Amino acid sequence: MNVLDLIYPPRCPLCGEILSLREGPVHSNCYKKLSWVQEPLCKRCGKPLTPEAGETRELCMDCLRSRHRHRKSFDQGRAVWLYSGDIQKSVLDYKYKGMKGYTDFYAGAAVQKWGRWIQSKNPQLLIPVPLHARKKRIRGFNQAELLAKAIGRRMKIEVNTDILYRKRWTEPQKAVSGQERRHNLSKSMEIRHLPENLRRVMLIDDIYTTGSTMEACAGILKKNGVEEVDFLTLCIGYGSG
Ligand SMILES: [Zn+2]
Ligand SMILES: [Zn+2]
Structure with a gap:
């Protein structure tokens, strides 16, 4: 000790x-008691499919809808656990109570569950979903960055925090519509210091719910020439949302 x-x-x-x-x-x-994400999963976002809700296809309803809109977005994503119960509280404490000691447990589980999948995607870089500078100052750290670094160490993949920036303060957007939220988010992401020949990246975050944040990040990366954008999160919301 x-x-x-x-x-x-x-x-x-x-x-x-x-x-x-x-x-x-x-x-x-x-x-x-952990609820690990289990097949059948949406081939794209990795959300568990709920056959009783009519999701008997390969894609969840959210991904079906977004495919129909032809938005430039992420290619594939995977999550480790369902966002409920103990792990939900754990991730909230991690973020808001500064329980940074949880990082190793999270990263270890992520690599145990999806290490081979990460390898198969062969990302050149891991990019944590950025936090606005002001939020990062208040919180003292970006939880996605801690996770990305711990996963990167285990997988021997470089982590880059200089490419993707969130430039404006975005208020909690529970009240605004999904469409408005996506619009605000996509305008709030910015690319700086993009390395040449960057083709494949993997975004890292703690939670995937509606996917708007991930789509905003992936959208701007693709607009700037990145060909494949995948993501890995610790938790994912169940069903469509
Ligand atoms: Zn999906
Ligand atoms: Zn315990």
């Missing part, structure tokens, strides 16, 4: 309780 463990004792990344030495990095009971 090192000194830091005494000052900041390790906590279970799922329930948040302090762990005793013999318990390891996560309570086994908490781990057993």
